[in-house]
Amino acid sequence: xxxxxxxLVYGTLDMLILKAIQLEPRHGLGIADRIQQMSxxxxxxxxxxxxxxxxxxxxxxxxxxxxxxxxxxRKARFYRLTAAGRKQLEAETExxxxxxxxxxxxxxxx
Amino acid sequence: xxxxxxxLVYGTLDMLILKAIQLEPRHGLGIADRIQQMSxxxxxxxxxxxxxxxxxxxxxxxxxxxxxxxxxxRKARFYRLTAAGRKQLEAETExxxxxxxxxxxxxxxx
DNA sequence: GATCACGCCTAGATGGACTAGGCATCTATT
DNA sequence: AATAGATGCCTAGTCCATCTAGGCGTGATC
Numbered sequence: 001x002x003x004x005x006x007x008l009v010y011g012t013l014d015m016l017i018l019k020a021i022q023l024e025p026r027h028g029l030g031i032a033d034r035i036q037q038m039s040x041x042x043x044x045x046x047x048x049x050x051x052x053x054x055x056x057x058x059x060x061x062x063x064x065x066x067x068x069x070x071x072x073x074r075k076a077r078f079y080r081l082t083a084a085g086r087k088q089l090e091a092e093t094e095x096x097x098x099x100x101x102x103x104x105x106x107x108x109x110x
Numbered sequence: 111x112x113x114x115x116x117x118l119v120y121g122t123l124d125m126l127i128l129k130a131i132q133l134e135p136r137h138g139l140g141i142a143d144r145i146q147q148m149s150x151x152x153x154x155x156x157x158x159x160x161x162x163x164x165x166x167x168x169x170x171x172x173x174x175x176x177x178x179x180x181x182x183x184r185k186a187r188f189y190r191l192t193a194a195g196r197k198q199l200e201a202e203t204e205x206x207x208x209x210x211x212x213x214x215x216x217x218x219x220x
Numbered sequence: 221g222a223t224c225a226c227g228c229c230t231a232g233a234t235g236g237a238c239t240a241g242g243c244a245t246c247t248a249t250t
Numbered sequence: 251a252a253t254a255g256a257t258g259c260c261t262a263g264t265c266c267a268t269c270t271a272g273g274c275g276t277g278a279t280c
Contacts, residue, residue, distance in 0.1 A: 006121070006269075007268090008209075008267095009120070009121065009209050009213060010120030010236080010237095010267065010268070011116075011120050011267070013267075013268080015217075016213070019216055019217055019219070020216075023220065027227075028227070028228065028229095029226075029227055029228085035216060038216040038219050039212040039213070039215055039216050042208065042209070042211075043213070043216070046268075046269060046270080047227090047269095048229095048272095051228070051229060051230080052229095052230090052268085053268090070227075072227085072277080072278085073277065074225095074227060074276070074277060074278095075227075075276080076228085077228075096213070096217075099118075099152070099153075102149040103149070103153070103206070104210075105148065106126055106129055106130075106145060106148045106149050107129055107203055107206070109129070110133065116238075117237090117238090118236095118237075120236065120237070120267080120268095121236070123236080123237080137259090138258070138259065138260095139258055139259085156237075156239085157259080158237070158238055158241095158261085159237045159238065161259070161260060161261080162237085162260095163237090180258075182246080182247090182256080182257060183246070183257095184256095184257055184258060185244090185246095186257090186258060186259080187258090187259075
């Protein structure tokens with residue numbers, strides 16, 4: 001009966017995507033897989049969340065798309081982090097650390 | 111130019127409210143103040159978020175309201191945690207720990 | 221040449237948080 | 251006693267990230 005919790009913490013997807021392509025460009029599904037894998041399958045990224053998020057990030061200038069070919073020999077859009085995206089990842093990571101520290105501080109009270 | 115971040119992490123308000131009345135009943139504004147204070151003013155709870163959340167929680171049977179008088183001698187609705195609410199707080203805390211651990215694990219990768 | 225997996229895409233719904241008000245009551249000021 | 255301010259509660263409307271539930275095209279497999 002308990003309402004199902006989402007697969008993500010609201011508002012963290014952008015940060016996770018930026019992180020997933022920090023080292024090397026990846027295509028959409030590759031990014032989702034990477035996040036899932038890096039989190040030991042705890043986080044799940046639905047496609048209906050993923051693609052809109054990628055457009056948001058590209059519109060903000062934080063990532064840039066390039067056409068390419070996947071490992072499975074299929075056309076795919078590879079996204080890479082821009083300089084602004086790198087800054088954004090840093091900013092979001094700091095904000096995340098600050099907020100979670102505050103929440104954990106509340107939860108830790110007697 | 112950067113979009114303003116919300117005062118809370120989406121989806122954590124219910125848990126924070128339950129936590130704020132874990133030890134003793136409080137009224138609406140008192141709960142908001144308590145959360146703010148316990149987080150060293152990092153978290154802010156808007157009234158437009160607070161009251162709908164209180165109704166949600168009461169409808170779920172996790173908190174129960176009682177009429178009372180505030181320290182400022184005004185009528186106020188005091189909320190106390192129910193047994194189910196205590197269980198819920200525990201469940202949400204665990205879920206939060208699990209999700210943040212996963213996210214931090216992603217962020218910690220090379 | 222069917223079927224399946226891959227990769228991308230989108231409309232619509234959901235729901236929690238926020239904005240921006242309002243109302244009633246008590247206290248303080250004059 | 252009239253006004254102003256603080257306290258406490260309430261709500262309509264909006265916003266927006268995420269999810270559901272589809273669809274499309276193409277390469278691989280048999």
